[in-house]
Amino acid sequence: NIQTETPIEAKDPLPSWEEGKTKESIKSYVVDVTTEGSPNFIPITDRIATFDNDGNLWSEQPAYFQLFFAISRIKALAPEHPEWKNKQPYKAVLENDMKSLMASGEKGLIEIVMTTHAGMTVEAFEKIVKDWLAKAKHPRFGKPYNELIYQPMLELLNYLRANDFKTYIVSGGGIEFMRPWVEEAYGIPKDQVVGSSIKTEFSLENGQAQIKRLPAIDFIDDKAGKPIGINKFIGKKPVFTSGNSDGDLQMMQYGDSNKHKSFQLYLHHTDAEREWAYDRDSHIGQLNKGLDYAIENGWTITDMKKDWKVIYPFQLNEAKN
Amino acid sequence: NIQTETPIEAKDPLPSWEEGKTKESIKSYVVDVTTEGSPNFIPITDRIATFDNDGNLWSEQPAYFQLFFAISRIKALAPEHPEWKNKQPYKAVLENDMKSLMASGEKGLIEIVMTTHAGMTVEAFEKIVKDWLAKAKHPRFGKPYNELIYQPMLELLNYLRANDFKTYIVSGGGIEFMRPWVEEAYGIPKDQVVGSSIKTEFSLENGQAQIKRLPAIDFIDDKAGKPIGINKFIGKKPVFTSGNSDGDLQMMQYGDSNKHKSFQLYLHHTDAEREWAYDRDSHIGQLNKGLDYAIENGWTITDMKKDWKVIYPFQLNEAKN
């Protein structure tokens, strides 16, 4: 970049981050590995950054947003399925009985997901997700779910891209649940989204090719699945990894084994007032082993309460004084 | 692109293609869909081009080059496996008995592939592929395999990229067999390679994360697997598809169903003298149903003998007169 007249360095690339150790360590890493002549310089083609999504780029409480989507779909489809009134786990969903839904366990949740995520073409599913995002509101904030993304993380994504990092999502969430909205939300294109997936089927109907979603799991992009998914989809080891739970630990260990100088960033949810506070004992986004490993290995831990001036973009105006 | 002084349009973007219907149809398509104001204009983010590899970007005769690689590995590993001398399909490989090897069928070939492609880390396998490419020579041309790439197709890839198409490989070959060399050969980065894959396993050994290749098929990127792989890895329907065999038909039908104006290009191997001539009855790269479908649907068919001035880059100097 030949920008001799504009002193870009003078501008703060992370204005929503409080000054302090976390922000300083991010910035000094980026400067170190992108400065030609630095012993830690990383060629542009190796600047791979992978970001978990739930609880890391957007919120995940009081339940994963994809579960809210599934519940909304069950309710929308219920008129066509009168038998659901007396059949679990559907009955629990229709009666807003989250306790019975959770009691249905993984089996019940998978059934809810398959019923709502399969059986249609890829294009039809994309439209369903977009329609939901356009209408649904988060129970606590009363905002569309895709507005509950973290302003400081958006700045971090932009900062990395401005320094020629290629940013990917690597999430336990469904690839095709994320693809319809992540480009607009995060500036991450569809082919830079790694996630869990269900099987699909190709067919030619009246000369028209289509891909239909099937009610069978193809790949779970969580825990050891994350580095496996990164290798499968990206084919390169990341140098910058970012997550918030034990499900990200293996991805971050994988980044940590890079021959280049790498950076691991855990987001610690410490802000019950502005967002949520949870870690070692949480059913959603548990951060226990990962927290110990991060401390032992000197990884950087964002303390949401201390390190972030603002949580969501819609609070930016409120925050400005 | 602001290039008012250099009349780029005046330069032939496809100099190794003979003037004629094929070249003209490619060029007029690209101009049509990239000219703002054209009723067929395609936004840049939707300009997805997918290319089969074997027999489409490089040769595939007298056997798939990945099979030559596997045979070479069996021979290299043989000293550690004295039992292979009397055990099929290894015996056939060691005795250069291609007839018995082929008689071992799909089961025999899969065993050869698993023995040679699994059991090591991803990095170790990448090095094995690169070492092989650096030393092995094609039996007919006496050149490294990665020099047997098609000059006219390199020009086509460059021409599309110059017009803001994003070019991907979508091949029945192994992703991790291709990734080590396709960036240099075709200008296609590792994360734009869709292909067949075997399963992998993540582990942490002495604090070092590694991904090991397992002897089990994960995904076969052929026939209906191609559009499925495109949807999984890219998440967008291609507008430009290019292949040479019946294994590409579904990918091309998928492209053909694009809401945007699309282009399907079949390469017909018609040149026994400079390359090979084969189609409907070939055991490798059979083009039968695909040829009928292409003719019926008005797709473009490259006649290698008539349409290409030169086959391989190393012949460019010979061709210049």
Ligand SMILES: [Ca+2]
């Ligand atoms: Ca998470």
Ligand SMILES: [Ca+2]
């Ligand atoms: Ca082929």
